[in-house]
Amino acid sequence: MFFTTQLLEWNHQHNSRTMPWKGIKDPYRIWLSEIILQQTRVEQGQPYYERFITTYPTIQDLAAAPDEAVFRLWQGLGYYARCKNMLAAARQVVQSYQGRFPDTYEAIQSLKGVGPYTAAAIASFAFNSHHAVLDGNVFRVLSRYFGIDTPVDSTAGKKEFAALAQELLPAGQSAVYNQSIMDFGASICKPQQPLCPQCPLSKKCVALRQQIVALLPVKSKKLVIKKRYFYYIVLDYKGQVFIRKRTGNDIWQNLHEFILLETPSPITVQELQASSGFKALLQDVFYTVQGISPAFKQQLTHQTIHSQFLLLSAAKKPAITNYMAVPINRLNNYAFPKTITDFLENKSLGLF
DNA sequence: AACCCGGGGGG
DNA sequence: CCCCCAGGGTT
Incomplete structure (x- = not known):
């Protein structure tokens, strides 16, 4: 042939x-x-x-x-x-x-x-x-x-x-x-x-x-791109931060993340702190705000994710369920999504 | 059959 | 901004 x-x-x-x-x-x-x-x-x-x-x-x-x-x-x-x-x-x-x-x-x-x-x-x-x-x-x-x-x-x-x-x-x-x-x-x-x-x-x-x-070739499916807004709470207590492993079949399954609040539209840090989700998570935590990162944007195949990191320092040991406390210098033992890796490697933010 | 899943490179 | 990449799993 x-x-x-x-x-x-x-x-x-x-x-x-x-x-x-x-x-x-x-x-x-x-x-x-x-x-x-x-x-x-x-x-x-x-x-x-x-x-x-x-x-x-x-x-x-x-x-x-x-x-x-x-x-x-x-x-x-x-x-x-x-x-x-x-x-x-x-x-x-x-x-x-x-x-x-x-x-x-x-x-x-x-x-x-x-x-x-x-x-x-x-x-x-x-x-x-x-x-x-x-x-x-x-x-x-x-x-x-x-x-x-x-x-x-x-x-x-x-x-x-x-x-x-x-x-x-x-x-x-x-x-x-x-x-x-x-x-x-x-x-x-x-x-x-x-x-x-x-x-x-x-x-x-x-x-x-x-x-x-x-x-050619012909493709019939049209791509729909969703927008999502992630707010990561980087909660520090005596050199340890709280992370967890994502479960389920959503994005970034089996990778780790900080305490996460997701909203359907962008909000300010003040609105975030006033939100019910934030209060529910941190209601018993005494913290001070150490820093706020710039917004990170990640373009994926089927969604656009905007992420911002809010650095908090706890004065007393926080009771946060479903998250584990990990020393900052041990974070490199865990796998993270690109956005979080970028955040961690951005020394110019002076966050750690 | 429809929908979901990352990140990078090129035009 | 768009498309594509040595595809597969779940619902």
């Missing part, structure tokens, strides 16, 4: 994308790289990958690690459910598979945090198993080359593209082919300004012939 042969030929001639996990056969390293790279750019994920491999050279090392140490190593990478699931999967492999990474697509996908894409990637890269990968690159390349306008974020689209991708997969070459199509999508058939003039597939590309390259 023209598409497949041209793609493999392009890979043979031009591909020079080098990554530490490329071409290796160790399923642990492949799995780790794939988890880190979910919805994450290669340049952003690579340093994390290297730190994880250095810190946890084997899956046994990772499975035996304390949760908090792993979350701390993951800090800043985002999508923290990945970290939780990664730990669960490592322990799954050690306990249910005697530490030997499963070698079939079905068993691999049964691991926590491993879906269709990641299972196909591991199965093909590590075991040359006949499963086509379907990621953002593949959606883009196939939708353009074959001129398919089915929305890629629909169930019908996923089925259609998955079947096509599998059909194109050459026998016995799944590892190199899967690697090729993703590299090709990342370097030639890019989301913006694709390099059509030098594309080895341009001769038969439907989207190029119809001049709809920039319109």
Whole structure:
């Protein structure tokens, strides 16, 4: 088939994308790289990958690690459910598979945090198993080359593209082919300004012939961005501050935070102190205001979060439930969201 | 099927 | 400001 042969030929001639996990056969390293790279750019994920491999050279090392140490190593990478699931999967492999990474697509996908894409990637890269990968690159390349306008974020689209991708997969070459199509999508058939003039597939590309390259792939869902206002109370008592671990499935699950009050709209510090939530939390606390931080703004994919930190010093030991008192110089043992990390590292505020 | 989850980079 | 990124889990 023209598409497949041209793609493999392009890979043979031009591909020079080098990554530490490329071409290796160790399923642990492949799995780790794939988890880190979910919805994450290669340049952003690579340093994390290297730190994880250095810190946890084997899956046994990772499975035996304390949760908090792993979350701390993951800090800043985002999508923290990945970290939780990664730990669960490592322990799954050690306990249910005697530490030997499963070698079939079905068993691999049964691991926590491993879906269709990641299972196909591991199965093909590590075991040359006949499963086509379907990621953002593949959606883009196939939708353009074959001129398919089915929305890629629909169930019908996923089925259609998955079947096509599998059909194109050459026998016995799944590892190199899967690697090729993703590299090709990342370097030639890019989301913006694709390099059509030098594309080895341009001769038969439907989207190029119809001049709809920039319109593909089609996505149907529209993004709604919420605004949220966080007020963090940094309550200090004799060099210790109160933090807790976020639970549930909301943003920043399993990361830590200071005492938090959230409001639907921005308010002043005076209004905050007068609010019922503030009084309920700090009603029995005798404190003095030590400082007020500037407003921090963080733009996330689906929400904009404005945060402000209010530094309080307690005169007597506060009775705050659900939070733990941690010495300030021990805060670096805990994983925090980017906003709090930025706050803690901003020495110019003179807060600590 | 709809919705949720971070952070960074580029135009 | 927008979009995209080697997606997956929950409801």
